[in-house]
Amino acid sequence: MKVDIYLTPYPFKDIPKKGKAVVAIDVLRSSTSTCxxxxxxAKGVIPSxxxxxxxxxxxxIGSDISLLAGEKDNVKIENFDLGNSPAExxxxxxxxxxIIMTTSNGTAIFGMAHNAELIICGALVNISKVAEKVAGTNLDLAIVCAGQKGGFSIEDTICAGMLIHTLNVKHHIETELNDAGDLALLLYRTNKTTLVKVIQQGEHGRRLAYDGFAEDVAKATAVDSIPVLPVMAYGRLVVENL
Amino acid sequence: MKVDIYLTPYPFKDIPKKGKAVVAIDVLRSSTSTCxxxxxxAKGVIPSxxxxxxxxxxxxIGSDISLLAGEKDNVKIENFDLGNSPAExxxxxxxxxxIIMTTSNGTAIFGMAHNAELIICGALVNISKVAEKVAGTNLDLAIVCAGQKGGFSIEDTICAGMLIHTLNVKHHIETELNDAGDLALLLYRTNKTTLVKVIQQGEHGRRLAYDGFAEDVAKATAVDSIPVLPVMAYGRLVVENL
Incomplete structure (x- = not known):
């Protein structure tokens, strides 16, 4: 399986997506909150x-059946119903x-991916579900990390590496990786026994703790704790039952 | 020493540069060609x-004392005197x-860095010179990788990691790294015994070989083969004699 990883959405923007499976990853926090x-x-999550x-x-849509969720610089947007903490x-x-959701880094990927064959929302909390779904397709895969303020984020890259590792080891799928894919796999394998600590001590993890969201980081790093598979259908992320 | 690495120029664009030392890295090929x-x-290299x-x-400036050098998608720009091969x-x-130089990835960094205290052009061919200069300052350091088409590039990230490693090991400088810095150091240390091969087999190295520039990749990965220190002074990169 051909797997290209994008450490940030920017270089993903202009590549052809047709016929591909895309996994969008924003561990801290929009992918986790979506799960x-x-x-x-929730009936669905609409990325905005x-x-x-x-x-x-x-x-x-009407306010009777919808809620606004999202953050800007980690803080809940004024007049929104919910922020971006999974516990909310x-x-x-x-x-x-x-749920209509807009966040600093993660939600924009879905707009870029709109004509892909399959679009999945991936996180550490649902990594096995994502791997299982991807393993069952014959599509080329693009894994897009939300990153942080346009730059690399360690938690998303580790999650991408873990997805590749899971495809290799659990599903016995050989992956042909781009350079960023090699890097993500290296990062995951180097840190897999100290995953939670590495993410907590990363820039974004520390920043969230400083802003009072340490609990969110704990929730987001609990691997396979929310076994659900959000896939894009008609502009919204809904649960796909495998 | 506080060291922040940027895997691509994009997230570097908006950070404050005042009082910082900046090392701009484009191994394949503008940094190498500048050296x-x-x-x-050459009297100087003017990034454009x-x-x-x-x-x-x-x-x-006048065409009697200047040359135009540069590439777009690896190919020499029409009507330019030189492309971007170091051998030219x-x-x-x-x-x-x-030399007035413009290239796809590397030269733009200098414009972004213009109000930094010290701006250096770094590559594998002059890595020890760069480390020596940086080690002699007390400035916070930003290492900016040119990357490839807006994304991560393995050769620039390895070079950034090698610079940190050299500061640590040869100059006994403790570095306080951002997440991308940890990653670059990991990538360098994992690949340091097979540096040339890893870069040759990377996306950009393979692409250059395909386009007929395999020799450039060999030259660019010859560590310390061009021991010169290009620093920015009045809008041009000139040699600083240590």
Whole structure:
């Protein structure tokens, strides 16, 4: 299987996506929050490029069946119902609702990937589900890391490396990697026994702890703790039952 | 010493540079070609953001004392005197000339770095010179990799890692790294005994070989083969004699 990793969305923007499977990864925190929302019964998560577009979308859908979620610089956007902490997406709040989500790094990838064959939202909390789905396709794979402020993020790259490792080891799939793929695999294999610590001590992990979101980092690094598979269908991420 | 690495120029663009030392790295090939030009007696290398600006600059300076050098997608720009192969910058051609250079990935960094305290052009061919200079300053350091088409490049990241390793091991300088710095150091240390092969087999190395520039890759990976220190002074890169 041909697997190209993008350490940030920027170089992914202009490549052809047709016929590919795309896994979008934003471990801290939008991918993790999306999994939390869907496992707690949300009808779907609609990624939105910005807060204005999210507001417009909500007006169209109606506020009775939708919620606005998202952050800018880690903080909940004013007038939004929810921020970007996975713990906020409780069954009480999200069940049967459509969540319109916009975040600093992660949600933009879905817009870039729109004409891919299959689009999956990947995180550490659902990594085995993602690997299982990808392993069952014959598609070339692009793994796109959200990164942090346009740059590399250690948690997304480790997660991408873990996905490749899982494809190799658990699903016995040989992967033909780009240079960034080799790097991600190296990073994962070097840190796999200290995954949580490495991510907690990374730039974004430290920043979130400083801003009062240490619990989110703990939740986001709990591998396979939210076994759900969000796939894009008609502009929204919904649960696919394998 | 605080050392931040940027795997691509994009996230470096908006950070404050004042009071910092910046090392710009484009192993394949503009940093290597700059070193070649300067060791062969060029008066200076003027990084230019694009071919139009380069042409305008040449009109101002005069074609008797200047040369246009550069590539777009690895190929020499039409009507330019030189491409971007280090071997082209012979003493015969470049001695006492000002080289106006524009390339796909590397030259843009200098524009972004303009108000830094110290700006150095770094490559594998002059890595010890760069480390020696940086070790003698008390400045915070930003190492900016040119990357490839907006994405990560293995050769620049390995070179950045080698610079940190040299500071640590040869100059006994403790470095406080960002996440990308940890990654670059890991990548260098994992590959240091097979450096040339890893870069030759990387995406950009393979692409250059395919385009007929395999010799350039060999030259660019010959560590410390061009012991010259290009530093920015008044908008041009000139040799600093330590």
């Amino acid at each position: 939390a929302a869907l496992i707690n019964g 490029p910005g807060s204005v577009e999210a507001g417009e979308m909500r007006s169209k 997406f409780t069954e009480d709040l999200v069940k049967n609702k459509l | 070649a030009a300067l060791i062969n007696g 953001p694009g071919s139009v600006e380069a042409g305008e600059m040449r009109s101002k 910058f012979t003493e015969d051609l470049v001695k006492n000339k000002l």
